[in-house]
Amino acid sequence: MTFNSLSFALFLPVFLLLYYAVCSRQRLRDVLLLVGSYFFYMSWYWQYAGLIIISTVIDYFVGRRMHRATSKKERKFLLLVSLCVNLGILAVFKYYNFFIESSHTAFAALGFDIPIGYHQLLLPVGISFYTFQTLSYTIDIYRKQLEPEESLIKFAVFVSFFPQLVAGPIVRAKDFLPQLSRPTFLSSENFNAGLKLVFIGLFKKIIIADLLAYLIVDEVFKDPSAFSSWDLLIGLYAYTFQIYCDFSGYSDIAIGVALMMGFKLAINFNRPYISQNPSDFWRRWHISLSTWLRDYLYIALGGNRGSQWYVARNLVLTMLLGGLWHGAAWNFVIWGAFHGLILVLTRNIVVEERFGVKMALKIFINFHLVVFGWLLFRVSDVNNFTAYITGLFEFSGGSAVSSLVYMLLLASAFMHFVPKIWHENLIGRVIDHQGLWVRSTIYSLMLFVFIGASIGAPSFIYFQF
């Protein structure tokens, strides 16, 4: 059930009505949240709900036991259990085929032909997200930064909370569990803000991301040799905004739906393409993941302490694993390595405070580094990458791109590169200051446009992670 599907359009109002009816009774509310979240997940592939149950039960008991344990050895052992179970499930379901194939290729290069046995299991949706979420819980308890949750139901809701279950943001227990312990706070302001975020997210997803994918991105990446250099460049820019609108659109909807239920989730994107260096970019892009990697991987590896080479190693390793988190394929690993490398090389570039030529230049250069990174991220294999790069630098003329693509790119650029207050004012004038009837009409019209524009309703890109 994706957020832009009919199933979700039917599920959400029914769920919200039930939720508002029971939310004053905390226990009942928690049970409903749990049932709703599992229903949401099982509507995709019911068998894989078992994996979330395993992660939930293991981490719940490990967390409680770890909190009670007095010896460091036992705490370490319990942490190891949690890591092995969670990362083990991830390794089997997400990375097994990749490792088997890579080993086979490596051995073949050395002249050994080892037998190859793939599994035919589908990748469970959102497995990387909820695995990181539960891991952060046990690591925080191990570090004595968090008290374990007493209620299994509340903990299960934290792991499976449906708005952010399949594609984030990755929520930390210390941010979310206290909200579950408090009585639900509902307000019309929160509801309106949440609903607005849902519509903004749908707009980003259906109108910008899906259309860019259909109108140019999928085609130029399928056969780059069929397009001129200009079209390939536009295709690359289009993908840059497609992936942003796709993923940040999902996050907006997740945050919006949670807000309609009285929960506050932290923002996951903050106009990442106006960042001035790669480090700035990772403070603005997929914030919940980058802070997770920083807190649980980079710092665990040693962080900024040590020599320059040591820090560089930590950065590259963190980004390599961050790349692998995105998918079981070499292009994600290379994309991670590329970001690790540019993070190392640009560590001394400072972020300008005031707008000027320097800032504009830094944004321009960093934007194009990120764009190149997306090329590595999107290509299907080495041949695809070579064909794209060759076509890009052939400087061949002509264009087959529809003018609609330029309009969508302009709209995306407007979202990014003009001061935030401008589009906030614009949205405020169009929606916030209107009466209920006008707002309802605007939302209804938007729904009509979304339905009309949904061509086959492709999945959110980040579902595969």
Added chain:
Amino acid sequence: MLLCELTLEYRHYHKGFNTPIFGVKEQQKEKSNSKKNGQSHEYGPSSVFPFRSRIIEKNKKDNVRIWIASASHAEHITLPQEEIFPNKICDFWVGGCEVLNGSKAGMSIPGNIDLLNKYVKLYRPDFSVLYQMSLIIEYQQGALLNNIAEKAIENRNSIFDISHIKAFLQTTSAYQHLSDYIGGNLKLEGFLKNRLPKTYDSDFELQIMSFLETSKQNGVQPVLTTFAASHDTSNLSDMPLSIRTNFVRYNSYLSPLGWVTMIKHYNDLVREIASREGAFLIDIESEMNGKSWLFVDFVHFNPEGHRLLAIFLAQKLQVFASRSNTVNEIKEDSYEFSSNLESGDN
């Protein structure tokens, strides 16, 4: 949204379309007319006669019986029965003629074959005329664009299957309009292709061959036809936007140019198969293709188109009938079994 849907539905109902809320006006009108005039059941379909053509007896006399195997082109529910080409053929036939219109909207060749197999022993047609192409191309595009196997797995493993609700909502007038005006225009802006992959040629050929074989096995003389569309490469630029947007509702892979190119290519294949297999061929493409004034959209004929096609088919079929008198002789032997079956039914 509901108000908007109701208004659109009422408008569609008045235009004679099938609407989820108001149903089909045409059928209601026909029902009431037949009651008023006392002419009940002149045309099917009915519970005992599943064809949209003049009701005939199962017992075959001297008349030539023609089975029309097609889809919405020959069913055309928004036109009165007497105006569609299958039911006009006999108007231009010299001698006795009866038609069984085994065509339904969305019916593909396997559907045509199933229907023929089901009723051939009861009605014993002499000729089975196959007029199919756009649906084959539509299904081939569907197979190209959707990973059907993956979708099936998803549906099987979901606890929330809403495919019926989805199918219902897709029949609503608002959806149809949005799909035409927004979805259609957007689709036309994309990189639609100018050809189906060559591998699909063999799929097309297999389907035509299976129809030929089924007909022959049942003692019916198969007649292949080429396909006619409203536009060809020479006048494609004149195709109105409304027809283009309607076109991409059914064709998500091919551009209008790609589609007319494929029609031409498959028509050439039909000619080749007919010549190789010694089957009768009626070249409708050469007579009617690209004559947009004979169509209501890109594949469906208007009343004049139906009339001209009926004349053309009647002329050609009459020639075939005179050439293949032996057909009837063969049938007299092979239908002994079916006569028994029929009497058993009675």
